[in-house]
Amino acid sequence: MEDVVAMHRIPTKKGQIRLVIIKLRNNSVKSAIMRKRAPMKSKGYRLVDDVTKPNQGLINRLLLHPNIDSAWYFNGAVYGKTVAEERIKFDIYDNVNDVIENFRQYRRNGGSGQ
Secondary structure, three states, rough: OOOOEEEEEOOOOOOOOOOEEEOOOHHHHHHHHHHOHHHHHHOOOOOOOOHHHHHHHHHHHHHHOEEEEEEEEEOOOOEEEEEOOOOOEEEEOOOHHHHHHHHHHHHHHOOOOO
């Protein structure tokens, strides 16, 4: 409980489940909690990160891209996994094709970036 800064119920329509938003003291606590989502989901709880609209738009753009197999938000950043099983971090205004190509070029050069 010492890691919880604030906790609030979100107003909803009558008869619906009221959501709870929790603000935690630091990101490492949040990451530890989010890693335990699967066991909590099996008990009927659902945990989600507060994703900004621009980041949600980026995730949607990645999911529509033919070279991206999956996309997710973790610890303040958006990641995508390519069909070639490469995990790449993306920023909001990135050109997806350029980021994938730069990542592959970097890997081909042994991570030297040259």
